[in-house]
Amino acid sequence: MSADHATDMSWFAWGDPDYATPLSDSLRGLVADALGAELVELPPPDEEEVRLPDPTLTPAALAELRNVVGEEQVRTDRASRLRHAGGKSTPDLLRRRSGDATNAPDAVLLPGSHDEVLAVLDVCERHHTAVVPFGGGTSVVGGVEPLRGDGVAAVSLDLRRLDRLVAFDPLSQTATLQAGLRTPRAEELLAEHGRTLGHVPQSYEYATIGGYAATRSSGQASLGYGRFDDLVVAMRVATPRGTLEVGGTPASAAGPDLRQLVLGSEGAFGVITEVTLRTRPVPEATHDEAWSFPDFDSGAAALRALTQAAPRPMVARLSDPTETFVNAALSGGGDGGSVGCLLVVGFEGTEQQVSDQHAAARRTLEQEGGTPLGSEPVSQWRHSRFHGPYLRDTLLAAGVLSETLETATTWSGLRPLYEAVTSAVAQALDGPHGTSVVMCHISHVYPTGASLYFTVVTAAGTDPEQRWWAAKRAASDAIAAHGGTISHHHAVGADHRPWMTAEVQPLGVDVLRAVKTALDPAGVLNPGKLIPQDGGS
Amino acid sequence: MSADHATDMSWFAWGDPDYATPLSDSLRGLVADALGAELVELPPPDEEEVRLPDPTLTPAALAELRNVVGEEQVRTDRASRLRHAGGKSTPDLLRRRSGDATNAPDAVLLPGSHDEVLAVLDVCERHHTAVVPFGGGTSVVGGVEPLRGDGVAAVSLDLRRLDRLVAFDPLSQTATLQAGLRTPRAEELLAEHGRTLGHVPQSYEYATIGGYAATRSSGQASLGYGRFDDLVVAMRVATPRGTLEVGGTPASAAGPDLRQLVLGSEGAFGVITEVTLRTRPVPEATHDEAWSFPDFDSGAAALRALTQAAPRPMVARLSDPTETFVNAALSGGGDGGSVGCLLVVGFEGTEQQVSDQHAAARRTLEQEGGTPLGSEPVSQWRHSRFHGPYLRDTLLAAGVLSETLETATTWSGLRPLYEAVTSAVAQALDGPHGTSVVMCHISHVYPTGASLYFTVVTAAGTDPEQRWWAAKRAASDAIAAHGGTISHHHAVGADHRPWMTAEVQPLGVDVLRAVKTALDPAGVLNPGKLIPQDGGS
Structure with a gap:
């Protein structure tokens, strides 16, 4: 294993699995009782026993690729291939835990420049080889799995060597960052100039600048700093047809905004190699506060009022009664039920x-019927806000599925969508393998609407992957039927692709296909991501 | 002339020409001296003498169109055709003042619904007839001129009958407006709900909701309310392939944002028939203030500081020394030169x-070296802010070209772009027909950059249209060479089309063409707008 594997995530879990402590037997019993099911442990197999596909990349193609990026930067060893076999959704982890990595790439390429990416695309086009861009590998929608499509082979294009701050413009307050930079390193480079992106999603520690742009990421302080797409001033993109540069001026009326075609294109239109971003000053001061609301509706009304007025907070989120209760219980706060909904x-x-x-938030929250709880509950949340995926691993190893899904809609559509998804998921999971806990929070708010982020906990049962898909399908159908978007910040990948025709309609699919071609x-x-196979007009 | 022609603009001038009072002889002498040229009056010809093309729409096509929108809503009279012959740029007005309306449409259609627009597109596709959407007819870039393209005829699709508020969502604070609504009427309908768009461009009195979206308009309070494209939540678009609905949720990561392909598409991809927009409360209070800065650089630094901090003003603009001087002189303020640059x-x-x-603005502006001038200069500006085009008509009739052009770039690129455009225009106009006055203001500001809006005044000379094109070409080349956008808020139309390849590069042109197809x-x-004829990759 080469040195830079130190920064790879575990092949069967999120991040560094040492952070995921096992569930104690007593807690395991409590969870089993709550879910009304037997729990069967799901330990990972030996790495050597995992099934990888036989490589199909021809020696000629391999030689050309080595010529382009250098011998050392073409990895065909088992460890490299396994660590690029897919992302980090629960089905991804379940498959690898079952010893199946049959979609691992033929090779992992580590290009060192935009021009090398262009040259890789040229080689792969001539050798009918799928190219799958890979940033932090944090996709939870199947976005980085090396599907072959019509190709004869597939390579994973790991962008970690594109890790430089290319330019900083102090007057315009923009920074040009290479796509493979992970957030902590990007923030270090910006901090040298006293600047920050303020982009803090749960995947912060691993996700990359290019990945954020390709998937339209949104961070926990999106109310204050904007979504990642709001920060993007310009992008440089390597495509099989050459280089595409989009954006650059602060605003334009020179036709459609082609940045917005590249944002969210998930590597299907090109490989983003550089992103120019708006930056903000590192804040002088911060202050956090928790409030309690009697129920989800009054809390949501308070969030809406906060968002539609000014000045606004930088972070605003609300947990539903179930999430409020579970979080209070997990943090040792006892009967969290008494606090209603935590905002x-x-x-x-x-x-x-x-x-x-x-001052403005205080006025609004009091007016909307909230009770202040001080800063302590927020510091618990801040402290543990990257731990969710580790807790998921802990539970998964113990035989419990704990997965998330998310959407967004208008304020007027929020309550019907919340109810529809909650009940669709609960219904799909209720049966011989027990029941489920479905909880939700609103974590991204806009003047016109908000996101809903659901966490679903249920026993793995005898066929955990199918069990999760049943819940996911039920939720996605409910989202489509109620006018929600199929993803607010996780992107489409392979998993949401069946709902893209409902999202953009057959004519929208035609447009995406035309751009792709x-x-x-x-x-x-x-291939196999974003754009539906059927369903054009 | 039918009743609704009362709301048409003059065929040879902006708006209602009664507002454009003639230039007094003494003022005319002063202008001639300042421009170092003889001025030759340019009176409009008799309406009956203007040359219109012979109609080429076949009787069969005409019959089908009458069947679709109704007999009364297909206008083939001279007056209707002349009033849809083009937009309101100086070259447009010069051509019509010279008796040339040879691009007038064969017919003017007034559809009453989205479905009628779909049906019109079907008829026109089968009869090889160009369809040119027409809102307020305020385009200054040749956007509404009925070019035939490869078609055998052309119709102007006047959307004035699409004038309803379709829906208002008080919780989400959005309004769905039909595309043909002019701003004052749209604001009346919104005011019934206590709401406003806050979108106030110079074309406010005539321009339409659909036109704003199709051209990415920006209003004078863009700092506070955002550009028009920032307000758009969703759109309904009639295309020859059927209906395209884009947007609807407050944010999404479900692939590229197709709204951003429709915004700025200038009727080349489809006809926008409905727009769902974010609204704001009608403000309780307003306050305006003028400040003086010693020069353009210190004023621009102050604008930048205002924009990059929070809270920000809703309006912020800065005139360069020439514009400050001219405006002060025009408003009877005497030697405006002593006030430096007006902010x-x-x-x-x-x-x-x-x-x-x-309070925040005051702190910033004092810190940046400004001197407060009170509210009076702003009320003059507010009072006369829709009068610019009328003044242009007054001057044009007197033999003086007075035209505007605009761009945007980053803060660090602003000064070089300002100098390059100013000197390119001055140089292009200096010669046997005298000299020119080139003045500029910054009226749209962003954290990462700003717009530049130039006004050019020069004698018409012997071939005024060619004289203006020489200046426009010089300015556009300078903009492209210095990384500015070819349009910040006027769109592309026919006039900026030669610079679109520089703007989006050959590969970007390919993408636009693919979407169009x-x-x-x-x-x-x-046809003939937005997308360059040549220049793909």
Whole structure:
């Protein structure tokens, strides 16, 4: 295993599995009781026993690729291939835990420049080889799994060597970052200039700048800093047809905004190699506060009021009664049920700005019927906000599925969508393998609407992958039927692809296909993702 | 002339020509001296003498169109055709003043519904007839001129009958408006709900909701309310391939944002028939203030500081020394030169918000070296802010070209772009027909950059249209060479089309063409606009 594997995530779990402590027997018993099911442990197999496909990349193609990126940067060893076999959804982890990595790539390529990416695309196009861009590998929608499509082979294009700050413009407050930079390193480079992106999703520690752009990521402080797509000023994209540069000026009326075609394109139109981003000053001051609301509706009304007024907090989120109860119980807070719904607000900026944000939020939250709980519950949340995926691994090893799904809709559509998804999932999981706990929070709010982020906990049963898909299908159908988007910040990948025709309609699918054909006529870029196979008009 | 012609603009001038008072002889002498040229009056010809093309729409096509929208809503009279012969750029007005309306449409259609628009597109596709959407007819880039393209005829699709508020969602604060609504009427309908769009471009009195979306309009309070594209939540679009619905949720990661392909598509991809928009409360309070800065650089630095901090004003603009001088002189303020550069800020919202915005702006502007001038200069600007096009008509009749052009770039690129455009225009106009006055303001500001809006005044000379094109070409080449966008808020139309390849590169042109072909395979929608004829990759 080469040195840079130190930064790879575990092949069967999120991040560094040492962080995922096993579930104690007593807690396991409590969970089993709550879910009304027997729990069967799901330990990972020996790495050497995992099934990988026989490589089908021809020696000629391999030689050309080595010529382009260098001998050392073409990895065909088992360990490298296994660690690029897919992302980190529960079905991904279940498959690998079952010893199945049959979609592992033929090779992992580590290009060192934009021009090397262009040259790789040229080789792969001529050799009918699928190219699957790989940033942090954090996809939970099947976005980085090396599907072959019509190709004879597949390579994973790991962008970790594109890790530089290319330019910083202090007047315009923009930074040009290479796509393979992980967030902590990007923030280190920006901190040297006193700047930050303020982009903090749960995948913060591993996800990359290019991945954020390709999937339209959204961070926990999206209310204050905007979604990642809001930060993007320009992008450089390598396509099989050559280089595409999009954006650059702060605003334009020169036709459609082609940045918005590249954002969310998930590697299907091209490989994003550089992103120019708006930056903010590292905040002078921060202040957090928790509030309690009697129920989800009154809490949601308070969030809406916060969002539609100004000044606004930088962070605002609300847990439903179930999530509020479970989080209180997990943090040792006892009967969390008595606190109703937990609403969290965070303020950042200059001392003056924090004080103004705080005063405005306080007025609004009191008016909407909230009770202040101080800062302590927020510091618990901040402390553990990257731990969710580790807890999921802990539970998975113990035979419990704990997976998330998310959507967004208008404020007026929020309550019907919340009810529809909650009941669709609960119904899909109720049966011989027990019941489920479905909880939800609102974590991204806009003047016109908000996101819903569901966590579903249930026993793995005898066929855990099918069990999860049943819940996911029920939820996705409910989302489509109620006018929600199939993804607010996780992207489409392979998993949401069946719902894309409902999302953009047959004519929208035609448009996506036309763009794909213009940029990737041979269809080598990330096949099987984003664009539905059928369903055009 | 039918009743609704009362709301048509003049065929040879902006708006209602009664508002354009003639230039007095003494002022005319002063202008001639300043421009170093003889001025030759350019009176409009008799309406009956203007040359229109012979109609080429076949009786069969005409019959089908009458069948679709109704006999009364297909206008083939001279007056209707002349009033849809093009937009309101100086070259447009010069051509019509010279008696040339040879691009007038064969017919003007007034559809009454989305379905009628779909049916019109079907008829026109089968009869090889170009369809040119027409909102307020305010285009200054040749966007509404009925070019035939490869078609045998052309119809102007006047959307004025699509004038309803379709839906208002008080919780989500969105309104769905039909595309043909002019702004004052749209604001009336919204005011019944206590809401406003806050979108106030110079074309406010005539421009339509659909036109704003199709051209990515930006209003004078864009700092506070956002550009028009920022307000758009969803759109309904009639295309020759059927209906395309884009957007609807407040944010999404379900692939590329197809709204952003429709925004700025200038009728080349489809006809926007409905737009769902974010609305704001009608402000409780407003306050305006003018400040003086010693020069353009210090004023621009102050604007930048205002924009990059929070809270921000709702309006912020800065005139360069020439514009400051000219405006002061025009408003009878005497030697405006002594005030350096005029910076205007406007605050809106609740009393508290206005007070907070004001306090923050005051701190910043004092820190940046500004001198407060009170509210009076702003009320002059507010009072006359829709009068610019009328003044242009006054000057044009007197033999003076007075035209505008605009761009945007990053803060760090602003000064070089300003200098390059100013000197390119001045150089192009200097010669036997005298000299020119080139003035500029910054009126749309963003954290990462700003727009530049130039006004050019020069004698018409012997071939005024060619004289203006020489200046426009010089400016556009300078913009492209210095990384500015070819349009910040006027769109592309026919006039900026030669610079679109530089703007989006050959590969970007390919993408636009691919989308066009997917939605309008026969190419009947607004041919000759937006997408360059050559220049793909």
